[in-house]
Amino acid sequence: MSILVVYTMLFLQAAVQPVRVHRSFQAVREGLVTLCLSVELLAEVRDGLTRSKVREKFPALTPAAVDAFIIETAASATIFESVPSLFTWPVDPGDDHLFNLAIHVQAEYLVTWETRMLKLPSDISQSADLLRRLAPKLRIVNPEQFAQVLRVS
Amino acid sequence: MTPLSLDIIIKVMTIDISLTPEAETKLRQRAASLGQDLSTVASDLLEEAVTRQSADELLAPARKQVAESGLNDGQVDGFFREVLKEVRDEKKAMST
Numbered sequence: 001m002s003i004l005v006v007y008t009m010l011f012l013q014a015a016v017q018p019v020r021v022h023r024s025f026q027a028v029r030e031g032l033v034t035l036c037l038s039v040e041l042l043a044e045v046r047d048g049l050t051r052s053k054v055r056e057k058f059p060a061l062t063p064a065a066v067d068a069f070i071i072e073t074a075a076s077a078t079i080f081e082s083v084p085s086l087f088t089w090p091v092d093p094g095d096d097h098l099f100n101l102a103i104h105v106q107a108e109y110l111v112t113w114e115t116r117m118l119k120l121p122s123d124i125s126q127s128a129d130l131l132r133r134l135a136p137k138l139r140i141v142n143p144e145q146f147a148q149v150l151r152v153s
Numbered sequence: 154m155t156p157l158s159l160d161i162i163i164k165v166m167t168i169d170i171s172l173t174p175e176a177e178t179k180l181r182q183r184a185a186s187l188g189q190d191l192s193t194v195a196s197d198l199l200e201e202a203v204t205r206q207s208a209d210e211l212l213a214p215a216r217k218q219v220a221e222s223g224l225n226d227g228q229v230d231g232f233f234r235e236v237l238k239e240v241r242d243e244k245k246a247m248s249t
Contacts, residue, residue, distance in 0.1 A: 012233045015212060016219045020226065047240045054236055058222070060214035068208040094241035113230070 002153075004033045005102045007095075007112035010143065011045040015069050016061065023147035024111050028076050032150065035077040036105040040097045042079070046070050080104060087134055089127050091116055103134045109149070110140045118142060170195075 010021045018025070028035040048054070049066040083104045088096050095117065102110050112118065117140055120128050131138070141149065172180065184194040219229060 008237055009230070009233060012237070013230075016216055016233075017226070017229060018209075018216070044237075044240055044244075048233065048236050051236050051239065053239075054233075057232065058215050058218050060218045062211070062215075065208065065211035065215060068206070068211045072208040094238075094245070 001031075002033045002109060003105050003107045004028070004035050005098060005105065005107045005110045006035065007098060007110065007114060007117065008041065008044050008048065009113060010111060011041075011073065012048055014073075015049055015066070016058065021143050023150060024143050027146075027150050033109070036080065036101060036107060037074065037077040038080045038083045038097060038101045040083070041101065042070060042074060044097075045073075078105075087127075087131060089120075089131075091127070099131060099135075102138055103131075106135065106137060108137050108139060109146060110138060111143055111146045112140065113142055 004024075004027075006024065010024065013021050014025050027033045046066060049061065049069070050063055054061060080101065083097065083100050085096065085100050086103055087099045089099060095114075098110065101107070110117070120131065121140055180191060180195060180198075184191045187194060222229075224232070
Protein backbone atom coordinates (compact mmCIF):
# COMPACT_ATOMS: atom_id res chain seq x y z
CA MET A 1 0.00 0.00 0.00
CA SER A 2 1.35 3.43 -0.94
CA ILE A 3 2.47 5.73 1.84
CA LEU A 4 1.09 9.21 1.58
CA VAL A 5 1.91 12.58 3.12
CA VAL A 6 -0.47 15.46 2.52
CA TYR A 7 0.39 19.16 2.64
CA THR A 8 -1.25 21.28 5.36
CA MET A 9 -3.37 23.32 2.94
CA LEU A 10 -5.13 20.17 1.73
CA PHE A 11 -6.40 19.46 5.22
CA LEU A 12 -7.72 23.01 5.44
CA GLN A 13 -9.45 22.47 2.10
CA ALA A 14 -10.77 19.07 3.19
CA ALA A 15 -12.44 20.80 6.13
CA VAL A 16 -14.17 23.56 4.16
CA GLN A 17 -14.12 22.55 0.46
CA PRO A 18 -13.84 18.75 0.50
CA VAL A 19 -14.84 18.32 -3.13
CA ARG A 20 -11.51 19.83 -4.23
CA VAL A 21 -9.45 17.13 -2.53
CA HIS A 22 -12.12 14.46 -2.33
CA ARG A 23 -10.29 11.64 -4.11
CA SER A 24 -7.12 11.87 -1.98
CA PHE A 25 -9.04 11.61 1.29
CA GLN A 26 -11.49 9.06 -0.10
CA ALA A 27 -8.52 6.82 -0.93
CA VAL A 28 -7.38 7.11 2.68
CA ARG A 29 -10.85 6.22 3.98
CA GLU A 30 -11.06 3.28 1.61
CA GLY A 31 -7.73 1.98 2.84
CA LEU A 32 -6.10 2.26 -0.59
CA VAL A 33 -3.22 4.31 0.80
CA THR A 34 -1.67 4.86 4.20
CA LEU A 35 -1.86 8.46 5.32
CA CYS A 36 0.99 9.45 7.62
CA LEU A 37 0.69 12.39 9.97
CA SER A 38 2.94 13.93 12.55
CA VAL A 39 1.73 15.53 15.74
CA GLU A 40 3.29 18.76 14.43
CA LEU A 41 1.25 18.60 11.22
CA LEU A 42 -2.00 17.92 13.09
CA ALA A 43 -1.28 20.84 15.43
CA GLU A 44 -0.63 23.10 12.44
CA VAL A 45 -3.95 22.10 10.84
CA ARG A 46 -5.87 22.62 14.08
CA ASP A 47 -4.17 25.95 14.74
CA GLY A 48 -5.03 27.15 11.24
CA LEU A 49 -8.68 26.13 11.42
CA THR A 50 -9.30 27.61 14.86
CA ARG A 51 -7.67 31.04 14.31
CA SER A 52 -9.88 33.98 15.27
CA LYS A 53 -9.66 35.45 11.74
CA VAL A 54 -11.03 32.16 10.35
CA ARG A 55 -13.86 32.18 12.88
CA GLU A 56 -14.63 35.81 12.00
CA LYS A 57 -14.88 34.98 8.31
CA PHE A 58 -16.62 31.63 8.70
CA PRO A 59 -18.42 31.62 12.09
CA ALA A 60 -19.94 28.20 11.39
CA LEU A 61 -16.48 26.66 11.57
CA THR A 62 -16.80 25.93 15.27
CA PRO A 63 -14.10 24.45 17.51
CA ALA A 64 -16.29 21.36 17.96
CA ALA A 65 -16.46 20.83 14.19
CA VAL A 66 -12.71 21.33 13.86
CA ASP A 67 -12.01 18.89 16.68
CA ALA A 68 -14.29 16.28 15.12
CA PHE A 69 -12.44 16.75 11.82
CA ILE A 70 -9.05 16.39 13.53
CA ILE A 71 -10.17 13.28 15.44
CA GLU A 72 -11.59 11.60 12.30
CA THR A 73 -8.51 12.50 10.28
CA ALA A 74 -6.18 11.19 12.96
CA ALA A 75 -8.21 8.00 13.28
CA SER A 76 -7.71 7.26 9.59
CA ALA A 77 -3.96 7.82 9.68
CA THR A 78 -0.73 6.55 11.16
CA ILE A 79 0.58 9.18 13.54
CA PHE A 80 4.21 9.86 14.36
CA GLU A 81 4.88 11.69 17.57
CA SER A 82 8.38 12.83 16.75
CA VAL A 83 10.07 13.05 13.39
CA PRO A 84 13.82 13.53 13.00
CA SER A 85 14.84 16.75 11.33
CA LEU A 86 17.11 15.59 8.52
CA PHE A 87 16.20 18.10 5.85
CA THR A 88 15.68 21.80 5.58
CA TRP A 89 14.48 23.70 2.56
CA PRO A 90 15.81 27.27 2.40
CA VAL A 91 13.02 28.29 0.01
CA ASP A 92 10.41 27.78 2.75
CA PRO A 93 11.60 26.24 6.02
CA GLY A 94 7.96 26.18 7.14
CA ASP A 95 7.57 23.13 4.90
CA ASP A 96 10.47 21.28 6.55
CA HIS A 97 8.28 19.24 8.88
CA LEU A 98 6.35 17.82 5.91
CA PHE A 99 9.48 16.85 4.01
CA ASN A 100 10.96 15.35 7.17
CA LEU A 101 7.79 13.34 7.71
CA ALA A 102 7.94 12.13 4.11
CA ILE A 103 11.59 11.12 4.62
CA HIS A 104 10.89 9.43 7.97
CA VAL A 105 8.05 7.27 6.62
CA GLN A 106 9.71 6.84 3.20
CA ALA A 107 6.55 8.15 1.57
CA GLU A 108 5.81 7.48 -2.05
CA TYR A 109 3.60 10.52 -2.49
CA LEU A 110 3.52 14.03 -1.14
CA VAL A 111 0.28 15.63 -2.30
CA THR A 112 0.18 19.40 -2.57
CA TRP A 113 -1.13 22.25 -4.69
CA GLU A 114 1.97 24.35 -3.98
CA THR A 115 3.86 25.08 -7.19
CA ARG A 116 7.13 25.64 -5.35
CA MET A 117 6.94 22.10 -3.96
CA LEU A 118 5.73 20.52 -7.19
CA LYS A 119 8.79 21.93 -8.98
CA LEU A 120 11.21 20.48 -6.46
CA PRO A 121 11.79 17.08 -8.14
CA SER A 122 13.20 18.78 -11.25
CA ASP A 123 15.14 21.33 -9.22
CA ILE A 124 18.93 21.19 -9.45
CA SER A 125 19.64 22.78 -6.07
CA GLN A 126 21.60 21.02 -3.34
CA SER A 127 18.44 20.80 -1.25
CA ALA A 128 16.54 19.04 -4.02
CA ASP A 129 19.44 16.64 -4.48
CA LEU A 130 19.52 15.89 -0.76
CA LEU A 131 15.77 15.27 -0.72
CA ARG A 132 16.10 12.84 -3.64
CA ARG A 133 18.75 10.92 -1.71
CA LEU A 134 16.84 10.91 1.58
CA ALA A 135 13.48 10.01 0.01
CA PRO A 136 14.28 8.21 -3.24
CA LYS A 137 10.73 6.90 -3.76
CA LEU A 138 9.03 10.24 -3.15
CA ARG A 139 6.87 11.76 -5.89
CA ILE A 140 5.45 15.22 -5.33
CA VAL A 141 2.09 15.49 -7.05
CA ASN A 142 -1.01 17.65 -6.99
CA PRO A 143 -4.40 16.15 -6.01
CA GLU A 144 -5.44 15.73 -9.65
CA GLN A 145 -2.26 13.86 -10.48
CA PHE A 146 -2.71 11.73 -7.39
CA ALA A 147 -6.28 10.92 -8.44
CA GLN A 148 -4.87 9.83 -11.80
CA VAL A 149 -2.36 7.57 -10.02
CA LEU A 150 -5.23 6.01 -8.08
CA ARG A 151 -7.23 5.44 -11.28
CA VAL A 152 -4.34 3.66 -12.96
CA SER A 153 -3.34 1.47 -9.99
CA MET B 154 -64.09 11.82 33.30
CA THR B 155 -62.37 8.82 31.81
CA PRO B 156 -58.88 8.37 33.16
CA LEU B 157 -56.20 8.69 30.54
CA SER B 158 -54.35 5.48 29.98
CA LEU B 159 -50.85 5.68 28.58
CA ASP B 160 -48.95 2.62 27.56
CA ILE B 161 -45.27 3.04 26.92
CA ILE B 162 -43.46 0.30 25.13
CA ILE B 163 -39.72 0.48 25.43
CA LYS B 164 -37.89 -1.58 22.88
CA VAL B 165 -34.47 -2.72 23.97
CA MET B 166 -32.09 -4.35 21.56
CA THR B 167 -29.81 -6.96 23.04
CA ILE B 168 -26.67 -7.92 21.16
CA ASP B 169 -23.55 -9.98 21.75
CA ILE B 170 -20.28 -8.29 21.04
CA SER B 171 -16.69 -9.50 20.99
CA LEU B 172 -13.98 -7.44 22.64
CA THR B 173 -10.23 -7.79 22.63
CA PRO B 174 -8.74 -8.55 26.07
CA GLU B 175 -7.27 -5.03 26.10
CA ALA B 176 -10.66 -3.40 25.42
CA GLU B 177 -12.33 -5.64 27.99
CA THR B 178 -9.79 -4.62 30.64
CA LYS B 179 -10.37 -0.94 29.89
CA LEU B 180 -14.13 -1.41 29.95
CA ARG B 181 -13.94 -3.18 33.32
CA GLN B 182 -11.70 -0.42 34.69
CA ARG B 183 -14.09 2.27 33.49
CA ALA B 184 -17.10 0.46 34.94
CA ALA B 185 -15.30 0.06 38.27
CA SER B 186 -14.27 3.71 38.37
CA LEU B 187 -17.85 4.81 37.65
CA GLY B 188 -19.35 2.31 40.04
CA GLN B 189 -21.63 1.00 37.31
CA ASP B 190 -22.13 -2.44 35.90
CA LEU B 191 -20.32 -3.49 32.75
CA SER B 192 -23.34 -3.66 30.45
CA THR B 193 -24.55 -0.17 31.44
CA VAL B 194 -21.16 1.39 30.68
CA ALA B 195 -20.84 -0.55 27.41
CA SER B 196 -24.36 0.44 26.40
CA ASP B 197 -23.73 4.13 27.21
CA LEU B 198 -20.49 4.14 25.23
CA LEU B 199 -22.12 2.51 22.22
CA GLU B 200 -25.10 4.86 22.38
CA GLU B 201 -22.77 7.86 22.48
CA ALA B 202 -20.66 6.55 19.60
CA VAL B 203 -23.59 5.91 17.24
CA THR B 204 -25.46 9.09 18.04
CA ARG B 205 -22.45 11.41 17.98
CA GLN B 206 -22.42 13.76 14.99
CA SER B 207 -19.74 13.02 12.41
CA ALA B 208 -17.19 15.60 11.30
CA ASP B 209 -19.04 15.91 7.97
CA GLU B 210 -22.29 16.69 9.79
CA LEU B 211 -20.62 19.22 12.08
CA LEU B 212 -18.71 20.83 9.21
CA ALA B 213 -21.71 21.07 6.88
CA PRO B 214 -22.76 24.60 8.00
CA ALA B 215 -19.19 25.91 7.57
CA ARG B 216 -18.92 24.32 4.12
CA LYS B 217 -22.21 25.96 3.16
CA GLN B 218 -20.92 29.27 4.47
CA VAL B 219 -17.73 28.98 2.39
CA ALA B 220 -19.72 27.98 -0.70
CA GLU B 221 -22.08 30.94 -0.28
CA SER B 222 -19.35 33.43 0.66
CA GLY B 223 -18.94 34.60 -2.91
CA LEU B 224 -15.24 33.75 -2.76
CA ASN B 225 -13.81 31.73 -5.62
CA ASP B 226 -11.42 28.80 -5.03
CA GLY B 227 -8.38 31.03 -5.50
CA GLN B 228 -9.64 33.52 -2.95
CA VAL B 229 -10.39 30.78 -0.41
CA ASP B 230 -6.91 29.37 -0.99
CA GLY B 231 -5.40 32.82 -0.63
CA PHE B 232 -7.19 33.35 2.66
CA PHE B 233 -6.05 30.03 4.10
CA ARG B 234 -2.49 30.52 2.79
CA GLU B 235 -2.42 33.77 4.71
CA VAL B 236 -3.70 31.94 7.80
CA LEU B 237 -1.06 29.22 7.41
CA LYS B 238 1.67 31.85 7.04
CA GLU B 239 0.48 33.46 10.27
CA VAL B 240 0.56 30.07 12.06
CA ARG B 241 4.09 29.40 10.84
CA ASP B 242 5.38 32.89 11.55
CA GLU B 243 4.15 32.61 15.15
CA LYS B 244 5.68 29.15 15.52
CA LYS B 245 8.99 30.46 14.18
CA ALA B 246 8.91 33.47 16.51
CA MET B 247 8.25 31.22 19.49
CA SER B 248 11.16 28.92 18.64
CA THR B 249 13.73 31.73 18.30
